Amino acid sequence: MSIFWNRRLVYASGPEIESWFGVDDGVDPAADNDWSLLPFMALSDGAHAYTLSSRTGENLSDDSQDLPRISLTSRFAGEALRVKMPLLPLGYHVLGKWTPVAFSVAPQMSQEKFQESLSTNLQDTEDERDLYLGLSLRELLHEYKYQTLVLFKCCLLQPKMLFFGSRCERLCMMQFSLISLIPGLLRRLEDCADPEFDSYEKSYTKSSSLKTSDRTSVLSYMGLPIQIFGKGSLFGPYTPLQQLDVLADHGTRSYIIGSTNSLLLQQKDRYSDILINLDESSINITSSSLRTALTLSAADRRWIDFLTQTVTSTWDPLNPSRPNTLAYMGSEEFIRLQFEEYLLALLSSVKYHIHLTSDPSAPSLAQSQHSDPDPILDFNPDWLTSWQTTSSYALFHSFTDPHLFDIVEPRHPTAGNLSIEDIQRRITQQIQTLHLDDRLATTKENLGKHLQTGREKVGTAVGKVWSDIEGFREAQQRRRAEQIALEKDAGGAKAPSRSPSVASLPERAPSTTRFPAARAPDLATAQASVAAAGQRAGAYMSSWGTWAAEKRKGWGVRGPTTGDRGAGVAEKVAEGQRSPRKTKSREERGGDGIGRLDA
Numbered sequence: 312m313s314i315f316w317n318r319r320l321v322y323a324s325g326p327e328i329e330s331w332f333g334v335d336d337g338v339d340p341a342a343d344n345d346w347s348l349l350p351f352m353a354l355s356d357g358a359h360a361y362t363l364s365s366r367t368g369e370n371l372s373d374d375s376q377d378l379p380r381i382s383l384t385s386r387f388a389g390e391a392l393r394v395k396m397p398l399l400p401l402g403y404h405v406l407g408k409w410t411p412v413a414f415s416v417a418p419q420m421s422q423e424k425f426q427e428s429l430s431t432n433l434q435d436t437e438d439e440r441d442l443y444l445g446l447s448l449r450e451l452l453h454e455y456k457y458q459t460l461v462l463f464k465c466c467l468l469q470p471k472m473l474f475f476g477s478r479c480e481r482l483c484m485m486q487f488s489l490i491s492l493i494p495g496l497l498r499r500l501e502d503c504a505d506p507e508f509d510s511y512e513k514s515y516t517k518s519s520s521l522k523t524s525d526r527t528s529v530l531s532y533m534g535l536p537i538q539i540f541g542k543g544s545l546f547g548p549y550t551p552l553q554q555l556d557v558l559a560d561h562g563t564r565s566y567i568i569g570s571t572n573s574l575l576l577q578q579k580d581r582y583s584d585i586l587i588n589l590d591e592s593s594i595n596i597t598s599s600s601l602r603t604a605l606t607l608s609a610a611d612r613r614w615i616d617f618l619t620q621t622v623t624s625t626w627d628p629l630n631p632s633r634p635n636t637l638a639y640m641g642s643e644e645f646i647r648l649q650f651e652e653y654l655l656a657l658l659s660s661v662k663y664h665i666h667l668t669s670d671p672s673a674p675s676l677a678q679s680q681h682s683d684p685d686p687i688l689d690f691n692p693d694w695l696t697s698w699q700t701t702s703s704y705a706l707f708h709s710f711t712d713p714h715l716f717d718i719v720e721p722r723h724p725t726a727g728n729l730s731i732e733d734i735q736r737r738i739t740q741q742i743q744t745l746h747l748d749d750r751l752a753t754t755k756e757n758l759g760k761h762l763q764t765g766r767e768k769v770g771t772a773v774g775k776v777w778s779d780i781e782g783f784r785e786a787q788q789r790r791r792a793e794q795i796a797l798e799k800d801a802g803g804a805k806a807p808s809r810s811p812s813v814a815s816l817p818e819r820a821p822s823t824t825r826f827p828a829a830r831a832p833d834l835a836t837a838q839a840s841v842a843a844a845g846q847r848a849g850a851y852m853s854s855w856g857t858w859a860a861e862k863r864k865g866w867g868v869r870g871p872t873t874g875d876r877g878a879g880v881a882e883k884v885a886e887g888q889r890s891p892r893k894t895k896s897r898e899e900r901g902g903d904g905i906g907r908l909d910a
Contacts, residue, residue: 442497446488447632448646452622458594460615461605463492463650464694465585469539469565469701470601471558473575473582476589482569483548485589490546490567492650495536502538503546506563511538517710521718530651533658533719534711539565539703558582565701604697610689614725618649655719660686661695662713663721689723 328341452459465472466489476482490496502508515538522528530536540546545566547554552572557563559581579586584598596602607615625634625641634641664687687695698704 443491443643443647446484446491446643448488448492448643449622449626449633449641450631451485451488452619452646453626453631454592455594456619457607457612457615459619460607460611461594462489462587465601465605466490466493466539466567467537467701467703468601468604468694468697469544469703470584470598471565471582472567472585472587473579474567474569474587474589475571475573475576476569477571478589479549479569479571482571482589485587486546486548486567486569490539492647493536493539493654494530494651496539499536499538500540500546502542503540503544506543506545506557506560506566509542512541512706515706515710523718529718532712533655533715534707535654537654537703538706539567541702541706543702555582600697604691604694606691606693608689608691610723610725610727611691613727614653614723617725618646622646649724653724656686656722656724657690658707658711659716659719660690660721660723661698662711663687663716664695665708666713666716686721686723686726689726 328339334340455462474482474486476485487497499511502511518528518531520528521532543562543564545557545563545568547566547568550558550568550570552574558566558568575582576586576588579595580597584596584601586595586597587593588595596605621641625636625638627633627635632643639645664685667685
């Protein structure tokens with residue numbers, strides 16, 4: 312039976328439950344079941360900023376009849392903020408069917424009519440595809456790429472995972488999309504509301520039969536779903552601040568929670584081992600041991616890179632939930648089955664690893680059937696070491712057959728060592744993650760703006776310089792015109808008193824102009840200067856001619872030919888040896904270089 316309640320927001324005292332529908336008069340389910348946090352869990356922080364928003368929540372009690380609930384927040388002009396929440400035996404997929412009814416809600420619509428409309432809309436029989444209605448694995452892969460596999464393996468390790476985002480609907484969708492990758496988990500969330508709940512483990516029985524043609528039978532025999540929300544665990548797609556004491560309790564060992572309050576970001580080291588910020592699309596692992604366990608192997612990167620490339624190549628911004636080719640490759644079902652295959656291979660490899668390490672004689676027999684000595688190496692052995700310390704592993708190991716590797720091959724879907732293709736693909740993806748085209752486009756745009764600004768500034772400066780030059784030229788022209796006018800006026804006044812004799816001219820007053828007037832040349836002075844220069848040149852040439860004539864005479868006496876000059880030189884040398892005192896006296900008297908050489 313569906314139960315509706317209406318809640319109003321009173322800013323002085325906080326949220327309050329206004330009325331209940333679907334229960335007897337005078338009955339208050341919140342008081343009877345200790346649902347004191349129900350008003351706070353229905354209305355997220357910042358919901359008043361949106362006209363219509365929705366969210367999902369965990370169970371309110373340990374009763375199997377009370378399954379996850381959904382709240383709708385609607386805001387009408389002139390009305391108080393109101394929330395309608397049904398407690399339905401359905402999951403997140405109810406939101407897809409509820410949305411058409413939600414948009415038809417108006418202030419004048421009665422609560423009974425609203426309940427009747429919703430019940431009519433939910434008459435369809437539920438099947439497995441309805442469980443995933445409203446979820447988008449393509450958006451998860453497109454946004455986080457290879458880190459999607461990191462988040463998936465992180466869920467199995469049961470750490471303290473904190474999701475943060477400003478939009479509550481997207482916050483819940485991402486968390487439900489992530490846990491939906493574990494087959495069958497959305498149907499078994501009866502213990503996720505409180506760390507004290509443990510009904511799943513108490514009622515769980517080991518599967519004793521297997522029908523290989525039935526997918527449900529194979530999944531059950533392989534130990535699925537992996538129950539990550541058992542005793543000591545909590546799942547809160549939206550967690551109000553009133554539940555922080557539950558998160559900090561010693562009995563709460565692990566959880567997956569979401570929050571729209573930034574106060575948790577300031578205390579992320581206290582409340583999380585890994586923080587997923589949806590607004591910034593970032594993942595921050597604060598635990599060093601968890602970071603080591605979540606390191607992806609070469610086979611893991613090869614597998615998730617293939618999925619990421621498939622989604623990226625078929626991405627449609629207008630319709631993110633469906634490939635632009637409308638083909639099976641890259642669709643939601645394709646991605647879900649790929650993760651299912653990966654998880655089955657992982658569980659089979661874990662059993663095979665235990666088989667190898669528990670029996671010393673097992674390797675020889677096992678190696679004859681399987682080519683890989685230990686396939687867990689392709690899944691990161693550190694991850695298995697961490698998983699073996701969790702309650703989900705203890706439940707899986709206790710209620711599954713030790714020879715699961717005989718049903719599913721214990722081999723990584725993309726097993727193998729690192730190849731050149733892997734390196735090239737990884738480099739290509741890393742280059743793509745840098746968004747060089749977007750950054751270059753932004754850089755070009757900024758550069759264009761700076762160039763335009765610089766061009767405008769340079770044009771302004773050049774225009775100013777030219778205007779200054781033009782102003783200076785105009786000022787010079789005005790001064791020149793004024794000077795010419797003054798000279799004309801002065802010349803006209805002095806023209807009648809001018810005398811033909813230069814000596815009789817009166818002394819002129821100092822000129823007020825920049826350049827003095829030109830004076831007439833003095834011809835007598837110039838002729839005297841030319842005559843004096845001619846006399847000095849004639850005396851110089853006469854003395855030089857006398858000196859040259861004397862030298863020519865000396866050359867003619869001492870020998871006209873080279874041979875005679877050589878003989879004369881030899882005689883002089885001999886004579887000099889006989890009478891050195893005569894030679895010295897000649898040198899003392901001095902003479903030119905030529906005379907000394909002849910001597």
